[in-house]
Amino acid sequence: VKERDIARQKDVLESRRPKVLYVDIETSYAVGTFWGSRMWKTDILDVIQESMPIMVGYMWEGDKKARSFCLKDFKGYKPGLFNIDDKALAERTRDLLNEADVVVGQNSQSFDVRMLMARFWHHRIPAPDGFDQEDTKIRAKKTFYLASYKLKHMAKFAGVKQKTDPGGIRAWDDVIKHGTGWENMSKYCRNDVETTRELFLSMRGYVKSKVIANLFTRKPYHCPNVTCMARDYQKAGRRATKTGWKQKFVCMVCGTRWLGALEKDDSKLNITMA
Numbered sequence: 668v669k670e671r672d673i674a675r676q677k678d679v680l681e682s683r684r685p686k687v688l689y690v691d692i693e694t695s696y697a698v699g700t701f702w703g704s705r706m707w708k709t710d711i712l713d714v715i716q717e718s719m720p721i722m723v724g725y726m727w728e729g730d731k732k733a734r735s736f737c738l739k740d741f742k743g744y745k746p747g748l749f750n751i752d753d754k755a756l757a758e759r760t761r762d763l764l765n766e767a768d769v770v771v772g773q774n775s776q777s778f779d780v781r782m783l784m785a786r787f788w789h790h791r792i793p794a795p796d797g798f799d800q801e802d803t804k805i806r807a808k809k810t811f812y813l814a815s816y817k818l819k820h821m822a823k824f825a826g827v828k829q830k831t832d833p834g835g836i837r838a839w840d841d842v843i844k845h846g847t848g849w850e851n852m853s854k855y856c857r858n859d860v861e862t863t864r865e866l867f868l869s870m871r872g873y874v875k876s877k878v879i880a881n882l883f884t885r886k887p888y889h890c891p892n893v894t895c896m897a898r899d900y901q902k903a904g905r906r907a908t909k910t911g912w913k914q915k916f917v918c919m920v921c922g923t924r925w926l927g928a929l930e931k932d933d934s935k936l937n938i939t940m941a
């Protein structure tokens with residue numbers, strides 16, 4: 668009976684495991700007119716062409732490798748700065764985001780996801796149904812003092828292997844203007860996604876996650892980290908809160924720490940420091 672119960676518990680966990688999507692997008696540069704009087708930011712007269720997504724790198728938690736797609740993969744693709752049409756790419760990205768429960772990326776909450784939302788709006792592509800977000804840069808800033816919060820620096824700091832830049836502006840000129848070097852760019856884009864995942868995993872046990880996996884499974888008996896959910900955890904002391912004592916737990920697999928339910932429903936202490 669016990670074993671069957673355990674198997675059933677495992678099934679529940681697997682069937683409701685939140686789908687975690689790691690993303691990184693590459694974008695075209697914006698084109699505009701400006702007076703050249705050194706006040707770059709305030710001098711912009713007009714945006715002739717907005718910055719647009721040209722490549723999307725992604726992987727699901729559980730995947731071995733990242734994948735990517737780019738403008739070139741869609742019908743009607745033509746190289747050239749003023750031939751960029753990102754509608755089909757945006758539609759496919761929307762379908763991808765729609766499958767995700769949690770979207771993870773480096774600077775993705777500030778940049779990638781907002782850029783994509785802007786493109787959905789522009790093309791009147793229906794918005795995704797909604798997902799939670801974990802941004803490795805925001806999480807890192809909150810917890811760690813670092814000299815830089817760029818992916819490259821954070822990866823080096825954390826000892827996560829990463830390939831170097833695809834070659835700056837020239838790589839962008841190659842793909843945008845001449846339609847060459849897509850494969851080269853995709854190699855680095857996919858590598859950035861894999862690096863972001865490794866960073867995210869390495870930060871477990873240090874940063875507080877926003878998303879709690881138990882909300883998806885509705886079960887208390889597993890680690891709340893969406894990338895872990897192990898049932899191998901231990902008690903780790905108690906925490907005094909305003910409403911009472913709570914049990915502290917630590918995951919033996921990933922190091923995530925969390926608090927359990929109130930041990931006893933003590934009446935709330937209405938005391939604040941003056």
Ligand SMILES: [Zn+2]
Nearest residue numbers: 890895918921
């Ligand atoms: Zn864990």
